[in-house]
Amino acid sequence: MTKTIVVPGELISDKAERGSGIYTENEKTYSKYLGVLYQGEDTQVVPLNGKYTPKEGDQIIGMITAQDMNGYILDVKSYHMPYVHKRSIKTELKPGDLMLCQVIGVNEIKDMTIDIQAKLEDGILLNVSAKKVPRVIGKHRSMITLLEKFSGSKILVGANGNIFIQDGKPSIVKNALEVISKYSHVDNLTDKMNIYLQKMK
Amino acid sequence: MVKNEEWYFDQKGKRFDGRGQFEQRPINLKVGVIDRADGSAYVEWGQNKAVAAVYGPREMLPKHMANPNKATIRYFYRMAPFSVPDRKNPKPGRREIEISKVSGEALSRAAELEQFPNTAIDVFVTILDANAGTRITALLAASLALADAGIPMKDLVSGTSVGKAGGKLISDLSKHEEDAPDAVDLPIAMLPNSDEVVLMQMDGPLTEKEFNEILEVARKSCKEIKDMQVKVLKERFKDDFNGD
Numbered sequence: 001m002t003k004t005i006v007v008p009g010e011l012i013s014d015k016a017e018r019g020s021g022i023y024t025e026n027e028k029t030y031s032k033y034l035g036v037l038y039q040g041e042d043t044q045v046v047p048l049n050g051k052y053t054p055k056e057g058d059q060i061i062g063m064i065t066a067q068d069m070n071g072y073i074l075d076v077k078s079y080h081m082p083y084v085h086k087r088s089i090k091t092e093l094k095p096g097d098l099m100l101c102q103v104i105g106v107n108e109i110k111d112m113t114i115d116i117q118a119k120l121e122d123g124i125l126l127n128v129s130a131k132k133v134p135r136v137i138g139k140h141r142s143m144i145t146l147l148e149k150f151s152g153s154k155i156l157v158g159a160n161g162n163i164f165i166q167d168g169k170p171s172i173v174k175n176a177l178e179v180i181s182k183y184s185h186v187d188n189l190t191d192k193m194n195i196y197l198q199k200m201k
Numbered sequence: 202m203v204k205n206e207e208w209y210f211d212q213k214g215k216r217f218d219g220r221g222q223f224e225q226r227p228i229n230l231k232v233g234v235i236d237r238a239d240g241s242a243y244v245e246w247g248q249n250k251a252v253a254a255v256y257g258p259r260e261m262l263p264k265h266m267a268n269p270n271k272a273t274i275r276y277f278y279r280m281a282p283f284s285v286p287d288r289k290n291p292k293p294g295r296r297e298i299e300i301s302k303v304s305g306e307a308l309s310r311a312a313e314l315e316q317f318p319n320t321a322i323d324v325f326v327t328i329l330d331a332n333a334g335t336r337i338t339a340l341l342a343a344s345l346a347l348a349d350a351g352i353p354m355k356d357l358v359s360g361t362s363v364g365k366a367g368g369k370l371i372s373d374l375s376k377h378e379e380d381a382p383d384a385v386d387l388p389i390a391m392l393p394n395s396d397e398v399v400l401m402q403m404d405g406p407l408t409e410k411e412f413n414e415i416l417e418v419a420r421k422s423c424k425e426i427k428d429m430q431v432k433v434l435k436e437r438f439k440d441d442f443n444g445d
Binding site for chain 1: 239240257258259260269311313317318319320348349350351352353354355356357392393394395430431434435438441442443
């Protein structure tokens with residue numbers, strides 16, 4: 001399995017291949033994204049940046065941006081803004097509130113239906129690109145455990161890249177997230193973050 | 202640089218600013234210059250300077266403008282009031298609206314918009330300093346910003362402006378050459394992989410032979426410029442991280 005950075009339109013292979021993030025033209029394979037190319041059993045290009053693509057069952061964090069007679073509009077950093085009906089929630093909400101939600105349905109134009117699970121209070125909201133969330137979580141949540149250890153905060157990561165932090169020292173988490181976003185393409189990031197955080201202490 | 206001089210080539214065949222016949226001005230590219238944009242880029246091409254910011258794909262407002270089959274690219278080419286010697290009225294004029302239209306269409310050929318129905322991709326390009334060839338400078342910046350924003354694209358858009366001044370075909374005209382009495386300006390943008398022309402405008406007459414010759418020159422410099430774009434996009438992910 002080799003990893004390389006590719007740009008849109010870059011030639012990957014001289015024969016037509018199957019996979020994601022690529023396209024074929026005249027029996028040749030090109031990249032579609034600025035991303036990381038994985039060439040193993042199948043070829044795939046994982047984009048390095050981009051908005052959240054909703055998936056059924058994901059837990060996300062959204063902010064209420066507007067309200068009307070019947071419900072609320074949430075900003076979840078995706079392509080569309082989901083709408084929640086008032087009758088499905090018991091409490092009154094106002095713009096600026098942070099909500100923990102679950103995606104319960106996605107249609108063919110990537111518009112989603114969501115279910116509000118809880119209101120998030122007494123904390124701060126940080127964000128990273130949705131495509132970098134797997135790196136923020138780490139293998140078996142190793143990166144979150146590391147960050148919680150060093151900052152003493154409670155960290156809740158939404159699949160859309162919104163991150164909610166309670167207690168402890170949020171500034172450490174904020175700083176660490178910036179480093180993770182910048183070096184998201186590096187191998188063994190958790191080990192390197194461990195060294196980094198120890199140095200910062 | 203002396204203004205109002207009526208020569209375009211010296212005895213050695215060099216141009217008035219010391220360049221060769223088909224030599225470009227120095228190009229300097231930068232990606233990721235605006236934190237709050239989804240993607241951004243800065244391009245310096247000789248004296249030209251352009252900043253591009255991409256937002257989206259995001260909800261199209263007003264909603265009736267949305268295309269239910271694909272995303273819409275809204276391209277805003279704007280010149281800063283201080284970008285030209287005389288103050289430019291900040292109100293977008295005929296020229297800016299036209300350039301916005303053709304450049305937006307050029308980008309639409311490269312980006313894969315079918316993935317994001319009903320959305321808008323906003324591209325804002327501001328020209329900070331101008332000296333002929335700004336629409337291509339802007340388009341290069343926009344293309345880099347679009348790639349940086351993680352939008353799927355067939356290819357990067359690269360371009361150059363070619364033309365004629367002082368009776369000879371030249372590439373990358375500067376303002377002095379563009380004002381020549383026999384000047385022809387031919388900005389051209391391509392997708393270098395397929396040689397597909399996505400933007401071409403011409404002011405002034407060229408014979409068919411001249412046109413074919415200059416098109417070949419443009420194609421070659423587009424490929425050179427694409428290599429620079431590829432290099433700058435990859436450069437950001439080059440440095441390794443070892444815990445410091």
